[in-house]
Amino acid sequence: MNVTSKQIAELCGVTRGTVDRALNNRPGIRPATRAKILKVAEELGYRPHFLAQSLVKGHTKTLGIVLFDIQNQIFSQLFHAFEAEARKQGYFVYLVLSNRSKELELEYINSLLDRKVDGIALLSINEGKKFESALLKSRTPIVTFGNRISGPFPYVWLNDKQAISDAVDHLAGLGYRQLIYVSLPLRRRGEENIYVPEQRYAGLLEACGRNPDLGFKVVMSREYIAEISALYEQSRGKIAILCSSDIYALEILKWLKAQKIRVPDQVGLMGFDNIDILNYVNPALATVDYNVNEIGARLADTLIARIQGRDVPDESFIRHAIVPGESL
Amino acid sequence: MNVTSKQIAELCGVTRGTVDRALNNRPGIRPATRAKILKVAEELGYRPHFLAQSLVKGHTKTLGIVLFDIQNQIFSQLFHAFEAEARKQGYFVYLVLSNRSKELELEYINSLLDRKVDGIALLSINEGKKFESALLKSRTPIVTFGNRISGPFPYVWLNDKQAISDAVDHLAGLGYRQLIYVSLPLRRRGEENIYVPEQRYAGLLEACGRNPDLGFKVVMSREYIAEISALYEQSRGKIAILCSSDIYALEILKWLKAQKIRVPDQVGLMGFDNIDILNYVNPALATVDYNVNEIGARLADTLIARIQGRDVPDESFIRHAIVPGESL
């Protein structure tokens, strides 16, 4: 086993109380004895026992963050930023990945709670009253992002509704009169937390209401390529395809290329997220950009503020911007 | 605070010893009392205090894994697989990212050690005797992957040397007579652990020795595009560019397209890793594939085996295979 404070005490001929005073430089100790103890501790490579220390102190200086996916570059980047900010403020981070499984997510949240993290940043698949009250019961500070839950949990993200709305306005301004909106299926409403796609959909409806000249169709099935294909066949005039994620846009672009349909000559294409991969794609994809690093950092900062009992805003939106690209 | 075993004891009119027997179903307890205690514990939503439990048991059922990057899809996938296997075997996982910083890596390893993880999977930037002896001193089981360190630490990865060697043979077999090999700079040798690129380079040399008809140049500078451009200008005959990572190949492909140099008509291009992004790239990139999920799973399995005191092989190589693609 490792060297303990008790051993140091014996070696120095004092008691553990005195050793503790030296190690945590608290008052009530002669400089000479402190120096001696510190020296011995240094030589022995003493490190306080984290578990014992946390047990008595009641906190772990550790944050948990639950994501459902890290393959998506947006999330890995967000995690990076979150972690960097947390570390800057002296916190260690536990990352867990739910893989979009409600059961797994619950299991992981419990694991984090068991490990007595001081706070949790949560992108949840779960939702609903019982879920929220379970979170509340833990008495652990929680900040949400992405999917919102309706409890008194602070929220840090971008304004999705406004962002899609802006994208539609951009398309309309470019002269497009027909729009296909491609999104994650919303049919799991009630089964799974789909706050983000709902917000984006709401933004679409709002903007299309403002632009009556712009006809629109919505594609939300898993076979969206086939649906788009059908819509494209029966369409007259130039259409724009707006995707709620760059990932969809890339798949569609691949299909368009295979069909020898030219972008943007024959079809306009726009994504969302501005992920790094876009650097390797021709033509440059129009998309919606936002500073995901800022989201990550602010998320950590907000969570730590809550842990320390400071007041934080209920919601905090990061700015977004349209990236014109060459695909429109 | 949360409900403790002491409270359950009082509520049931027994002592903590008895409660412990019921909770951990140990022998020496009447079925009736056990049932009662279990019922009360259930009702109160009792969860054992992880820190206290670990403190006395001496283990945490937790693994640590240190990576330098998770943006790279290879690593995020590896992490996924590692985590899944660990969870299957009852272990929780702490992930830390060193960002290729030796200091950060050391700090994180110490954080993991402080938190008393039962074992660590390590992709290290650090190397050398003092580093290894520090790891050894911790007495915590460690398994390495990717960058190897020379101590008695088991290694799970693919055979990089053989893989590049096979790739070169493939190129030679296709009739190429000129090769440019693009790799991470090796000049940091001695400063940083660069085991993987060194192995791949060794494979290149070996295979080129076997194929004397194949002339080759090596590009390792950060401005590899400029260098390749120069080499391309002064070349006669068709050249193949072999990259030690798909990432480089994608950058080069982007540049080739911009220069209107046709692939594979004018230049052959080959990557390494077979990352998912390749699905979105034309022409389909030739590359070297290996099952990274298998590496992750075997890594976890090997680490857990070591923790449990079982014997594990010193090194364990995952199979690789050439993916022909359309870029050659």
Add this chain to the structure above:
DNA sequence: CTGTTAGCGCATTCAT
């Protein structure tokens, strides 16, 4: 079968 006791390593209050 169940109660008692001790101890994991550390922090902290009260004596001295």
Add this chain to the structure above:
DNA sequence: ATGAATGCGCTAACAG
């Protein structure tokens, strides 16, 4: 300025 004692929550060995 230092020592002694108590407790965090749990496990385990020993009594009875």
